[in-house]
Amino acid sequence: MGLAKKILFFGLFFISFSSYSHNPEKLVISEIERGQLNFENETIAAEYGAALKRQRIRRLSAMSWSKKMYIFIKAGFEHIIPEGIDHILFVLGLFFSTLKLRSLILQVTAFTFAHSITLALAALGFVKLQLSVVEPLIFLSIVWVAVENTLFEKTTKWRPFVVFSFGLLHGLGFATLLTQYGLPKDNFISLLLAFNVGVEFGQLSVLLMAFILVRIIFMKTKYKNQLKIPASVLIGLTGLYWFIESLI
């Protein structure tokens, strides 16, 4: 084969050691390719990050299917509880908007359906958006839901559609993280689903806890006036604060 190239490649790189080597020449590492080394921290960090991702994917590929599923379901769940405080607030925003179970289920379903779509699309690489764009918009969606809760007595009939479009946005948020993290190709769909299932569990747990708490504590008071407005104001202000913070 190409002898010339080989000499270039292998040059003097052969490093040979011996445990007691009396011969100093054997310890010299001579490089025939005295190329420039680059010690720029940013480049090295970027390369390291990419390598870590490759390593995680290799590790995952070597795991059993059930272990992988477990890890992704758990990751999806943890993305809501305890780490996804922004998503928790959004879901609580939906919770406080209505007393009717039917309306709540409708909204949550729309939200879930929407974020599943964008999560899948983005993870498959069809849609791409920077986290720096998606994140402030997610915070704004929290503000919007809170404002709507505060200003309107009843949810509008457009509400499920608004929630649906916000859901698309939140899905992109999930996806940016998931792609940064990396999904192994061979189990792509099932792991994506697993992550999504985890997210749904997380969401439902938030709703369930909220429901139980509200029921126990405020059983006898008139729920709407006592809680809807102040909770929504609080949620809205938090969202607003995050939004401003994310822009700075």
Next chain:
Amino acid sequence: MKKLILISGLILMISCQEKSKLDPNVNPFFQDWTTPYEVPPFMDIKNEDYMPAFKKGMEENLAEIEVIIKNAEAPTFANTIEELERTGKLLSKVQRVFSNLASSNTNPKLQELQRELSPMLSAHYDKIVLNEDLFNRVEEIWNNRENTDLTKEQQKLLKDTRKQFVRSGALLNDSQKKQITEINSKLSELSTEFGQNLLAETNGFELILNKSDLDGLSDAVVSAASEAASQKMDQAESEEEKEKYKDKYVFTPHRTSMYPFLTESTRRDLREELYNSYVMRGDNGNETDNNDIAAQMAKLRAERANIMGHKTHADFILEENMLKTPDEVYDLLIQLWKPALKRAKVEVADMQAVADLEGKDFKIAAWDWWHYSEKVRKEKYDLDEAAIRPYLSLDNVIQGVFNTTNKLWGLNFREIFDIDSYHPDARIWEVTDKDGSHLAIFIGDYFTRSNKRGGAWMSSFKGQSNLDGRQRPIVVNVCNFPAPVGDNPSLLSFENAITLFHEFGHAMHGILTDVTYGSMAGTSGPRDFIELPSQLLEHWVSEPEVLKSFATHYETGETIPDELIEKLLKAGKFNQGFINTEYLAASLLDMDWHTMSEVDAQKISNNFEKNSMNKIGLIDEIAPRYRSTYFAHIFSGGYSSGYYSYVHAAVLDSDAFEAFKEVGNVFDPELSSKLRKEIYEKGSTEEAMDLYVNFRGRKPIIEPLLKIRGLDGSSD
């Protein structure tokens, strides 16, 4: 920021490595490594740990030597030679980690340490090898060897140990010793200067082009040149200098910049300019001229050889090699030279025909070679590199080399995830033998990155030895393959795949080795032999049977088509006249520089290289692979009188592989096991030529090599 928490949560779950149980307050080199298979606890080792460990390692080493010398008993193989094998454990422990990481995952601190350590270490080893009391003990055992009952391996160890002392001047008188020390230190200064000059000369020339000068260049080459110009702009200190590079394109005599230009550019004048800048490096009569340094070094080497009792430097060097005398080396080179030169002349004629057909009115010159050979290649050996890559994903090729060694020797590989490596791209495998027993740890670090040296190499983090119980090695391969883009797999060129097999061949030498004494393990043999195990393994990657077993398209899963394999193998014969001629010319030049007697060396003329090349009839269209003034291998590396090694090993590997061809089965069980037992397991426990003959049943012949390279007349 909180988004990162999710990622870290997931990472933790997936990485769950075992934490090392080292005491964080104590230097990790001073503790026993309880990691699985004693893989170095990379995450615990900090830059600051090296120097103290080196110092203590050297101290301990000297103390151990002292104990051996002070032993009141008469010197025996066991209390001296074998004890020597046991010395320097701490030093070796730190040195292996340091030397590897300083090349494969380095940082400014390690680079600085390397400069600091190099003189310290050579002074340290001098103390041992120039220790008279120690040598006297060795000599006594040597003189008594006929009356001692030693195994073959022990005899060889005794011989090698003694030789190291002798070759460092142990048999000389004091004034001679002083002379040697002076010569060595002058040589080391000169060789550093040679290297620095070469670097300055290579960086000293730039071809700065305008947009209108880019005729023929592909987009990739243009953008690389434009990138080079903008880098120069960033580095420029004055506005004036910045202006010089603005909107320009820069090419340099670095091969990675020059070769694409010479291949693609249709501007003959510019090709000539760049090519000449390359071949004139160190030969410009300026303050970075290397002519005088080369001559001085040749003189000093001849002088040293004389003091050591050898006729020439080449005799002195070759004493340790498989080919023992300059005559043997010249013999080999000249045998190959004739068919190579003949083939090169055919190639010139082929290129001239293309130029004539284009209506060009010039004679093909050295700077036209790349451009016109590419045209011939397209016409005669039409092979699209890009069509092959999809079949050669890195994982496929790794699987291919694993399968090959599995079929040859029954080895199995299991990737390990619960041990921390020094970089997430450095993957760790456990290698087990056919009976399931642990054989070695293999680390494969394949992607290029900015803090890794260029090139490809094999090394080890732990050696093999059976002296005090069975100790199995930790072997590493480092390459510079392109890292994958995004989520796509890394796709290799066929050349890359060959490199991977080559390095893995070295790794096999380090992994299969099974010797008693660590200093004779694995790749410790002579330079013109150690490329045999690596180059030999390359032959399997070109076997259609093997290629088909792993080369499947990364998207479609389709196996590589026969037609593509055929083209691929045919392309291997392309340009071989040129490649071999330039290489052999450099090898002969190396030998000429180092077969001068001390008297001849006093009157080296300025025409030394020219005369040397005229003597063998090198044609004007080809320059030696390295001209003297930039022949770093021999003037600032360790390859003086050794550049021929590559082709010598090629003779061996072609002849050895021919054995498999003769029986018509590249996995013939009997031959495979013989190969393992006689070559890969033996290290340097016997003379290299004996090992070869044990395997092949006879001495090597050059015909198989000529056939493989198309130099047997079949491609004309």
